Amino acid sequence: MPITLSRRQPWLGLLAGLLAMPALADTRLLKEPDIAGNRIAFVYAGNIWVAASDGSQPRQLTTGNDANSRPQFSPDGKTLAFSATHNGNTDVYLMPSSGGLPTRLTYHPGRDYVEGWTPDGSKVLFTSDRDIGNNRANQLFSIAKSGGTPVKWMQARAEDAALSPDGAKLAYRPIIMANRGSSGWRQHRGGDTPPIWIMDTKSGDFTEVPHPHASDFQPMWAGSDLYFLSDRGQSVGLYGYNAARGVWPVVSQQPWDIQSANSDGKRIIYDAGGQLHLWDITTGKDQTLSLELRPDLPERQPAWKSVQGNIETAALSPTGKRVVVTARGEIFTVPLEHGAIRNISNTDGAREMTGVWSAKGDKLAFLSDQSGQYQLVVTDQQGGNSKSWALSDTATHYFHLVGFADQDRKILFRDSHLHLKVIDLGSGKVATIATDPIRTTFLNGGDSEALSPDGAWLAYSQVGPSFNRLLYLYSFASGKSTPLTRGMSDAASPTFSPDGKYLYFMASTNSGTSAAGIDMSTQERPYRAALYALVLQKDGSSPLLPKSDEEKAASKEKDSDKGDKKPAVKIDLDGISDRLVALPVPERAYSELAVADDGALFYLDSPQPGASVDPDASDAPSRIMRFDVEKKEASQVADKVASFSLSRDGKLMLITGPHNALSTAKASDKPEPKALDLANLKLRIDPAKEWLQIFTDAWRMEKDYFYAANMHGLDWQGVFKRYRPLVDSVGTRSDLTALIVNMIGELQVGHNRAYGGDSPASAPVKVGLLGADIALENGHYRIQKIYSGGKWNPYLEAPLAVPGVKAHQGDYILAVNGQPLAATDNFFAPFENTAGQQVSLTLSRRSDGKDSWQQTVVPTASERELRLWDWIDANRRYVDKVSGGKVGYVYLPNTAEAGFTFFNRMFFAQLDKEGVVIDERSNGGGQIANYITDVLSRRYLAGFRDRDGKVWGSPAGALDGPKVMLIDQDAGSGGDFLPYAFRHLGIGKLIGTRTWGGLIGIAHNPPLVDGGTLTVPFIRIFDANGKWLAENVGIVPDIEVKLLPKAVNQGQDAQLDRAISEVLDELKTFKPVRFKTAPPIPDQLGQ
Structure with a gap:
């Protein structure tokens, strides 16, 4: 039986109670504090604040929507240096600590982050990626307080820099951290576990603070003692260090991590759990500051907003009078011509998804989380007479509605655990139709379904064991499925003809090389599909048979009886797979088949991967084709299309074009698309309510999509309970993101990120660069x-x-x-x-x-690639020079498109070398780079002798000599798997430092309601021996070589030098396997 929205399952009652928890008395989410004497500075809601050191007299210094961060008092306390993102650029600014107009110091489009001051207060220290060819490193710069152009301190990388009071020593960390920015990863133990280095500013010599395998960061001086943050304990705590005493623990706020800290030499101020704390160095007293702010929070104010940019799904009504649009968590219907846009769901603070029409057009169905769990809701066209059903009695949270079926008595849906299901709206019973054996995220095209005109049959595709999709036919009457294809092709995109005589679909017999796209070997593989029709009745005929006009006996049926009634579809299952007809169209990358009311077949024709490289790739690169069954020919009817669909009566099409623009047109041979008027697609958004929904949705997505249902033993409900009160202090969307990042970081895994969403930003003003x-x-x-x-x-x-x-x-x-x-x-x-x-x-x-x-x-607008290629070419020339032309050099920036392209460009051009260095340092990952390891593993098979020219062999694209791979802490994900595979396959040695250590993959859960992104790790990789691979460990090199700052500042790359030396040493004992001469030519016939 249907249930009302007020009914909840028992565990949902606890969640609902937590959602309603009272606000905290003082303001939380205060961060990045600094202290100077009796004053403190900190950041709240993207703005800089100051207060007395006891937390009293708080005052906001900056205003506006720009993100202000890292306030740092000058040594005399009169000036604050801080970073601000204004006009799309993060730069260094100054302002009086008593308040006033900010002064901009830096203008480069690189990201400039304030670190502190020189001891005399004449210069501001900041780190920037402006001169780096990749985005995983920074260098240290200074700029005069009076302005001018910044000066780079050294070539070596630097983060969290702090000068000693006498300026003689520079404490900093040399590498980035895994738990940073959008990435929540507490207790990281892979490669990105930075130490603190203390450098002599005159000699360049350095010492390392005693360092376990953990992350040390944010050093600060108090006289000759150094204090810093570290996660070497169960949470990030404050530690002290000097040469005589070593390292000692100071304070922690377990279970909260200390996020940031600063010192004026007498006291250390830090933030943890959203609160500020003050620790006295002399007395050891630790004090929690209570601040109750009264900020102006423009982002938190309810406002009407256009939601055109937040459209998730759209579908025409059965006769094309309206379009149901899912946008920003609400269900709207938009008229094509007459009437107003209606908000059907209209639930403030809840989220609705995937609106669909009933076959008769009198009802709408959608999903809503208003009850605390996503449920099915059915309403009339006006949004009234709503009823709801629970789609699961377990903790499954996410579903996708396919549509009404069986004369609108049932609704089809897919859930987040690979099931295709149907719910009977009368009884409320849910039945499983099919279960995919694997998730289809990395497979071509995904799943597809189609209902027969009378709603009695369902055609659907299901992934098979060989990654090909099989086509099935499901009868609602019998509850049974019948296979239509046998797995020797990849079959999908089924659609019935309006008369119920044919089932059209596309199928490919060359899809094997492009299936399971997580493998790099699928890159630039063409996907060629043909179009087919299945004749559904035994006595039916091919749609391509020649036609002959004949007189027919008069029909006894009255015209008034015909109407728009859909005929009952009869399907003869015996021998159905043999009644297959191929349509006379070229084999291409087809999808989204649909049949119009005149019997013409419409479909999408998309570009083949690798066919061309365009400077500005379109988000709508496809074209709509129309196959005229009568004429037996296809023609293009629209281009610059992302997707399309037809109304149930087959008379109108809904087209998604560039930038998700929607238009409608008649389903004819000459459609004239007309833009759908979405000017009034607006919604009054209460950010406080929406932010709570987003926070809760993020928590639920982790619960539902995380690869391990046991959440690695973490009390996930307890995590919600601990973090939920902090939502009440969220003042900006960026604050919410940071809170979510910290919450998901409790899972202590990689690839767990949150970013994006509806954050206001000033219009970008691009600073030009000369290269x-x-x-x-x-x-x-x-x-x-x-x-x-x-x-x-x-x-x-x-x-x-x-x-x-x-x-x-x-x-x-x-x-x-x-x-x-x-x-x-x-x-x-x-x-x-x-x-x-x-x-x-x-x-x-x-x-x-x-x-x-x-x-x-x-x-x-950017020099990044210019600098990257300059670095690559310099390395290649250096390797060539030092090795005497014997050794090649290949750089791999990632294991996705760029890595594929770089490898092909650099490796095959150097096949004349005797050995090669593969450099994957700072590799950003992407895919499983099996293509690269396959090529590097190629073995000599045979030689060729021509009458003229030199002898050559097969495989021609192979290098038989020694190979080594350079790795480092910034190479991760696919950059973890590549060196694992390189070593596992015996290709060569790994040289450098431990890799990042992140092999739990992402890319399946839905976006957040305002367009923000949460990447829930849903798949984990284990090695060929059945053991979990690399996660939070990394790949350890065979030969460890660190890049020490003094050598780097002198222009040396010790890792590259060791790689060249290793290849040259191996060449001394390497025996070439390819013959340079052919066997003697026979001098007798028949030999």
Whole structure:
């Protein structure tokens, strides 16, 4: 029987009670504090605040929607340095600590994060990725308080930098952390477990704070003692260190982690559990500060918003009068012509999903979590007369509605645990139709279903053991399924003809190379499918048979009896698979088949993978085709399409185009799409209620999609109870994200991330870059180096390396657009809003400008790839030089598209080498790189002798000599698996440092209601011996080599040097396997 929305299952009652917990008395989610004497500074809701050191007299210093972070008092306490993300760029700012207008110090489009001050207060220290070719490292810079252009302190990487009071020592961590930004990963024990290094600022020598396999960070000085945060205990705590005493524990707030800390030399202020705490270094007293803020929180204010950018699903009503749209957690119906947009669900603070029409069009069904768990809701067209049903009596939370069936008496749906199910709306009973053996995230096309015109039959596809999808036919009358295909093809996208005579579908017999797309070997593999029709009746005929016009006897049925009634569909199951007809269309990548009311077959034709590389890939690259059964020919009727569907009566089509734009058109040979009017698709959003829903949804998604149902033994309900009260202090969407990151971090696994969502941001103002290193010499800015980016990168912009641009290394840049550049100016300031625009430079070979000239250039928005390719090419040339031309070099930035492309570009061009270094440092992962290991494992099979030219062999694309792989702590995910496979297959040795250690994969759970992303780890990898692989451990190298700062600052790469040496040593004993000469040519016939 139907149940009302107020009925809950027992465990849901506890959750509902937790949702209603009272707000905390003081404000939480205070973070990033600093202290100077009797004043503190901290961040709340994206703004900088100050208060007395006892927590009294709090006052907000910054305002607006920009994200302000990392406030740092100057040594005299009069000025605050902080980072702020304004106009899409994170830069360093200054402002009086008493309040006032901020002053911008940096302008480079790289991310600049304040670290502190020099002891004399003349300069601000900050870290930035501006000169790094990948996004997993920073370097240390300083900039004068009075402005100018920043100066890089050293080439070596640096994070969390702090100078000792006398400026003689620099404490910092040399690598990033796994638990950072969008990634929640407490107690990480893989490769990203940084130590604290203390460097002598004069000699460059360093010592390491005694370091277990844990993460040490945020060093701060108090006289000669160093304090820092570390997760070497069960939670992040505060520790102290000096050379005489070693390391000692100071304080912790278990179970909360200390998130950040700062010191004025006498006291240390830190945040944990959203509260600020003050620890006195002399007395050892630890005090929790109570702050009750009265902030202006514009993001928290209810407001009407357009939700056009939040559309999740859309479907035409049976006759195309309206479109049901799921957007921002509500179900709307939108008229094509007359009437108003209706909010059918209208549930503030709840989320609705996947709205579908009944066959008659008088009802709508959708999912709602208003009860605390997602349930099925059915209403009339106006949203009234609603009834609800529980779709599961277990902890299953997520479903996707397929549609009404069996004369609207049942509803089909899929759940998050691989089941295709049906619920009887009369009895409330749920039956399972099919269960997929594996999740289809990485498979072509996903699942597809189609109902017969009378709703009595269901055609659906199910993944088979060989990754091919099999087509089945399910009878609602018998409750049984009949296979239509046998697994020798990949069959999907079924659709019935309106008269019930045919079932059309697509099927591919070459899909094997592109199935299970988690493997890199599926990259750029074509997917060629043909179109087929199954004749459903024994006495039926092919839709392609020649037609003959004949007179027919008059029908006894009155016209008034015909109407729009769908005929009962008769299907003869015996021999049905043999009644297969192939349509005369080319084999291509087809999907989304649908039949119009005139019998024409519409379908989507998508580009083949790897067919071309476009600089600006479209999000709607496909075209709609129409196969005319009468004419037996296909034609294109629309392009620039992402997807489409037809109304139940087959007369109208709904088209999704670029940027998810919706339009409708007649299902004809010449459709004229008309944009769906969504101007009034608006919703009054109460952020406080929506944020609670998002927080709860994130918690539920982890519970429902995490690969281990036991949550690794974690009391997940207890985690909710501990974190839920903090939601009441959320002041911005970014605060909510940070809270979710901390909550999911309790699971202590990789790939567990949260980011995005509806956060206001100022319009980006892109700062243009010249693709060059610039330094101050002789009182003027001078070009130190010009980056070309490699001449074989067609879409890489190198502004000063363009032929015809008269600019050289050593030239001075004296003015930008006629405005002189002084030594005290920030070089990048005049380049604001110039990316992609013409800029006039005044150049000269002399600092006095006597031989100056004007040169027009077009700055680029990013130098990252220019610098990356410069680093790659320099490494390749270095390896070639040092090895005497014997050893090749291949760099792999990830194990996805770029890694595939880089490998093919670099490896096959160096097959003349005797050995090779594969460099996967900072590898961002992506896929299982079996393609790369397959190629590297190729063995010599045979040789070829031509009358002319040299002998060559097969496989031609192979390198038989020694191979080594460089790895480091920033290589992870697919970058963990690749070195594992490299060693497991015996390809060669691993050199460098332990990898990241994240082999629990992601990519299946739904997005959050406001478009935010949560990546729940839903699949875990184990090795060939049946043991869990690398997760929170990493891949340990065969030869450990660290990049020490002094050597790096001298331009050395010890890891690369050791790799070259290892290959050369192995070459000394390597015996070539390929013959350079052929056997003697026979001199007798028949040999």
